[in-house]
Amino acid sequence: MADIEVFGWQSDHSGGYYRIQLPLQALAMRGRVTVSGFYMPDLVRDNPKTVIVGQRICDPHATRVWQSLAAEDHRLVFEIDDDLWNTDPSSASVHKYFADEEIQANLRRNIEVAAAVTVTTEPLADRVRPWNPNVHVVPNAVPDWLVNRQPQQRGDGTITLGWGGSPTHQMDWERHGGPIHRFLDLHSQAEIHCIGNNYARVMGLPQERIRFTPWVANVETYLHTIDYHIGIAPLQEHIFNRSKSALKVIECGALGIPVVASDVGPYRDYVQDGITGYLVRGDREWVRYLSALANDSDMRVAMGEAARARAAQQTISCLTPLWEKAIFG
Structure with missing residues (x-):
């Protein structure tokens, strides 16, 4: 052996x-x-x-x-x-x-x-x-198979916003939950799907507008659970968040899902504004950008494909040489 x-x-x-x-x-x-x-x-x-x-x-x-x-x-x-x-x-x-x-x-x-x-x-x-x-x-990388996967999105006219992550985002939802709630108030055919932690409860939404998936057995199962039409990535301007990566955006992009993200740290450096998704600089822009994507399926597809092409540059096979150098010197 x-x-x-x-x-x-x-x-x-x-x-x-x-x-x-x-x-x-x-x-x-x-x-x-x-x-x-x-x-x-x-x-x-x-x-x-x-x-x-x-x-x-x-x-x-x-x-x-x-x-x-x-x-x-x-x-x-x-x-x-x-x-x-x-x-x-x-x-x-x-x-x-x-x-x-x-x-x-x-x-x-x-x-x-x-x-x-x-x-x-x-x-x-x-x-x-x-x-x-x-x-x-x-940098964080996604598995190569993810860029070839088509998520199982709802086809009944309901638009699903989605977020998934760890229990370190309370401040982000406290800061940005209100504007996202306003979008949902204006769009009765929209829902929110949270995976891992149910921060949608922070917004006080009716239960019928929320889907929650508790943390699943492993990350690959989680990636198969993503079924959003639009990814959302709220992030507070905070010293802790400056060191975070754009992983949530990369995961969605690999699946062909455009993202509306806070114009903060990791997302500012990764999202191509208006091409692979939108960067939010003020509260009103959450409603504006989410509405634009919710109302235009062709835009969602075009941005999603651009996001997939961007994420294809950040698969694990692309970044393995960096790991090899770090580990073996």
């Missing part, structure tokens, strides 16, 4: 898919021997030749293991995809955990002893460079 060349140590399901599983699957397609999981096998820990990619290693037990591996001269790559030093109190459980002084100290210590650090964006790279100068910006 060949030695494991890379072990991906996951800390969660969704980020673990995009930042551990998918990259290691792509490396395996190139002939590398890779394994990933939430628990580290003894044969990985005992083999100093195995590169270990650790996702957001910061809890006390995992930190002790990480520091021990560093002392034993394992090649460690610290993977982080959010600015965990600036979470917002509106996401109470997330903020409480990452604001803890021990967790903050562990993040810094574990970054410092790594041979390399991988991040999703340049602002996040700037955040971690004081602790480790060997930072690799490897």
Whole structure:
């Protein structure tokens, strides 16, 4: 049996898919021997030749293991995809955990002893460079099959707005939920579909206008669950959000779904305004742009296809060389 060349140590399901599983699957397609999981096998820990990619290693037990591996001269790559030093109190459980002084100290210590650090964006790279100068910006990528998939959208005249994501977006919906609600008030044949977290409840909509899908078994199932006509990506101007990636927009684009997104950070840099979607700069523009897309199926198709072509440049096969360089040096 060949030695494991890379072990991906996951800390969660969704980020673990995009930042551990998918990259290691792509490396395996190139002939590398890779394994990933939430628990580290003894044969990985005992083999100093195995590169270990650790996702957001910061809890006390995992930190002790990480520091021990560093002392034993394992090649460690610290993977982080959010600015965990600036979470917002509106996401109470997330903020409480990452604001803890021990967790903050562990993040810094574990970054410092790594041979390399991988991040999703340049602002996040700037955040971690004081602790480790060997930072690799490897943008989020979607699986190649996604750009060939046609989502199963409603065909009964109802327009579905859609959003999916983690429990770190309370402030975004508190800021932008009102204008999106106004669009739904004006369009009786429209609904909203939230996946993962039901932020549509923030808007006080009648239940019949909301569809909610709780977080599903894995990310590939989630991607098959996306059935929107129009993706929405509200984002508050906040220091935490400056380091986020445009993943929600890329997922929708790969499926041929145009997106209306806040003109903030990651979306400003990715969305081609008026071509692959719309960027919202003021509250009234939510209603304006959502109405334009809801009322014009040809526009939705044209923008969706442009968005798909854009997303095809950000599939995992396109970005595997960046992962290979970061992991193997």
